[in-house]
Amino acid sequence: MYSKELLKGTLRTIVLKLLAEHGTMYGYEITQKTKELTGGKIVLTEGALYPLLHKLEAEGYLVTNTQSIGKRIRKYYELTPEGDEKAISLSNEFADFVQTVIYLLNPSLAPKT
Amino acid sequence: MYSKELLKGTLRTIVLKLLAEHGTMYGYEITQKTKELTGGKIVLTEGALYPLLHKLEAEGYLVTNTQSIGKRIRKYYELTPEGDEKAISLSNEFADFVQTVIYLLNPSLAPKT
DNA sequence: TTTGAATACATAAGAACAATAGGTATTATT
DNA sequence: AATAATACCTATTGTTCTTATGTATTCAAA
Numbered sequence A, B: 001m002y003s004k005e006l007l008k009g010t011l012r013t014i015v016l017k018l019l020a021e022h023g024t025m026y027g028y029e030i031t032q033k034t035k036e037l038t039g040g041k042i043v044l045t046e047g048a049l050y051p052l053l054h055k056l057e058a059e060g061y062l063v064t065n066t067q068s069i070g071k072r073i074r075k076y077y078e079l080t081p082e083g084d085e086k087a088i089s090l091s092n093e094f095a096d097f098v099q100t101v102i103y104l105l106n107p108s109l110a111p112k113t
Numbered sequence C: 001t002t003t004g005a006a007t008a009c010a011t012a013a014g015a016a017c018a019a020t021a022g023g024t025a026t027t028a029t030t
Numbered sequence D: 001a002a003t004a005a006t007a008c009c010t011a012t013t014g015t016t017c018t019t020a021t022g023t024a025t026t027c028a029a030a
Helices: A011-022 A027-037 A046-058 A081-105 B011-022 B027-037 B046-058 B081-105
Strands: A062-069 A072-079 B062-069 B072-079
Touching: A011 A027, A011 A046, A011 A072, A011 A081, A011 B081, A027 A046, A027 A072, A027 B081, A046 A062, A046 A072, A072 A081, A081 B011, A081 B027, A081 B081, B011 B027, B011 B046, B011 B072, B011 B081, B027 B046, B027 B072, B046 B062, B046 B072, B072 B081
Parallel strands: none
Antiparallel strands: A062 A072, B062 B072
16 A cells, blocks of 8 residues: 555546546446555545545536446446546646656656667 | 646655755755756645655654855755655655556556566 | 846645545345 | 445545745846
């Protein structure tokens, strides 16, 4: 588990990109998939995830589709076209940022040497 | 310039690692060096930097050495042994986190294929 | 020469984000 | 029968950074 601050700017990116990769997902599924894919290194808390999903929906990046599984409900989230664009741009921005920071932290690793 | 959230968990790491690389630095110098090394992509605001430096000092990771340059003062910061360790561990943690997120965002880039 | 930019420190108020902690309810396992 | 897992949710709190503001010196340009 990483120091919690690292996730802060990245959670949106993770959620949108996961949806871009896996299509339709529901909230709990996102937490499980993240835990599984990262070997427990990244664990999304529900207190962070659900409000974020609601926000992304309000911002027009996601649409929902609520289904009943027995007596329990699931809210499936799906990217809108805007969400798809956002997923790509955030992902690219993250990659660019990381490159920049890595260079800053260790200039000897500069590319194009 | 990146979306501001990305920097959130990384500022400590940047500051400590810069000091580890360049030895003694003063606050303003850190902002300039960062701007210079990143081509203006990362700009540290003073409202974030100075309180952080004070905090890192209070936590025992930095020591200061105030010098007078004419009538103006400079507070030089230097890593303690603990600060040196912290710089390394945060830097490693960041690299590990990035690897994990990159894999999560794009599983096709997985290593050891 | 005086005005503005750059240098150099600092703090306070506010926004944004995620963690923690709580809540409800169903289903599966032991 | 009890516990864990599933599945949703919100409120409070802490941390972090931004924005805004303040002080003061030094340098460059008009």
